[in-house]
Amino acid sequence: MTLIRRTVLGALAALPLAALSPQLARAADTIVLGEVNSYTRxxxxxxxxxxxxxxxxxxxxxxxxxLGKQLEVIARDDTGDPATAIRIAEELIAKEGAVMIFGTFLSNIGLAVADFANQKQVFFLASEPLSDALVWSKGNRYTYRLRPSTHMQAAMLAEQAAKLDAVKWATVAPNYAYGQDAVKAFKEELSRLRPDVEFVEEQWPPVFKIDAGPTVRALEAAKPDAIYNVTFGGDLAKFVREGSLRYLFDDRPVVSLLTGEPEYLEPLQGETPNGWIVTGYPSTDIDTPEHKAFAEAYIAKFGEAPKTGSIVGYNSVLSIAAAITKAGSTETEAMLAAMEGLEVTSSPTGPFMFRAADHQSTMGAYVGKTALVDGQPKMVDWFYADGAAYLPSEEEAAKLRPAE
Known part of the structure; x- marks a missing residue:
């Protein structure tokens, strides 16, 4: 009995030490944030x-x-697959002790993780995915979005497109949630500003699988006055090359979502089209004190100029830190309460806030034109468009969301 008693007491005495596993010891002086994104894709x-x-x-x-603790981000690659993203998010919360999830890029993955957050009652900051559904038709109380939405950026471009003489428009966009939302929003906003316009052709290539030849031929056959483009990445490069070879863009204005972002503009190099009206990020030309400090620190650390993604990643963590500070806690309900009307004042792109009605931030975007300057792709004649100016009122936005 004495031997058994000693064994049991010894085991009990060891419990506090066992409890201090690396994961739990880390959690005592750190705040763990889970991050999911399509790094390899x-x-x-x-x-x-x-x-x-x-x-x-x-x-x-x-x-x-x-709150006197160090931030730690545990990042995982979703490989561009929604099911993988959900599994990873579950592991980050259940096994790694993450207090919330942030990130994602593709809209279908963002929507999948938002649904996971709603089911598991976990705070999710969608950093990048642009689908309007994320905060409107499929919005939920656990999901907020940082980047200016598809609707916001499309409205910025429609405002500029309305100033053109063009009446007949054609569109080309990837056939998934983001592309569909982008065309719908642009058509609605441009038609509101210019009731005389008509849309004579729509092309819907599969994302990352554009067959540029037939796409360009179909657009040319419609004889539009102007084109609205939503392709990006490799699809954009193929579209630009094929369209240039077939003179699709000669004497025909193009309004193009995201094309001014360095990630998509710089790979075009000498094929960069001249004068496209775009949303983007003229990173080396922004001279506000906040942006200069950010850019200098970024260049010093990484040896390269920041890109749009750099701003999104930076502002994501600034937003999370501001929310936790305001909440005074990492409890989910406290963070959600803090997110309502949360103001982020130290952003390199200027102050923004998160709206309580639809969980959308008012972070804006830059609007300008594409050009080759000294042989290099650039965004010129740009200005910053405040996101708040391109959103419906909070009362109107609340009606777009499902009842909770």
């Missing part, structure tokens, strides 16, 4: 994005962290 955007959030974490931790 879309490295042109996600690698700068990773560098952006890494810089923000480093700076915040150097200044004392959040």
């Amino acid at each position: 879309l490295p042109a955007f996600t690698e700068p994005y990773r560098k952006g959030w890494e810089l923000a974490v480093e700076q915040i931790n150097a200044n004392g962290g959040v």
Whole structure:
């Protein structure tokens, strides 16, 4: 009996030490954030994005962290697959002790993780996915979105398109949630501003699998006055090359979503079209004090200029840190309450806030034109469009969301 008693007491005495496993000991002085993104599928955007959030974490931790604790991001690659993204999100919460999830790029993955967050009652900050459904038709109380939505950026472009003489328009967009939302929003906004316009052709190539020849021929056959383009990445490069060879863009304005972002503009090199009206990010030309400080720190750390993804990653962590600070806690309900009307004042792109009605941030975007400057692709004649100016009122937005 004595031997058994000693064995039991010894085991009980060891429990506090066993409890201090590396994971639990880490949790005592750190705040773990789970991050999910398509690193191998879309490295042109996600690698700068990773560098952006890494810089923000480093700076915040150097200044004392959040609530006296250091931030730690555990990042995982979803490989561009929604099912993988959900499995990873589950593991980050259940096994790694993450207090919330952020990230994702493709809209279908963002929507999948948003649904996971709603079912599991986990705070999710969708950093990048642009589908309007994320905050409107499929919005939920656990999901907020950082980047200006498809509707917001399409409205920015429609405002510029309305100033053109063009009446007959054609569109080309990838055939999934983001592309569909982008065309729908542009058509609605342009028609509101210019009731005389008509849309004479729509092309819907599969994402990342555009057959540029037939696409360009169909657009040319419609004889539009102007084109609205939503393709990006490799699809954009193929579309630009084929369209240029067939003179599709000669004397025909093109309005193009995201094309001014360095991730998509720089690979075009000498094939960069001249004068396309675009949303993007003129990273080396923004001279506000906040952006200059960010850009200098980014260049010093990584040896390259920041890209759009860099800003998204950086602003993601700034937003999370601001929410936790305001909440005074990492409890989900406290963070959600803090997100309602949360203001982020130290962003390189200027202050923005998260709306309580639809969980959309008012972070804006840059609008300008494409050009070759000294042989290099550039965004010129640009201005910053405040996201708040391109959103429906909070009352109107609330009606677009499902009842909770």
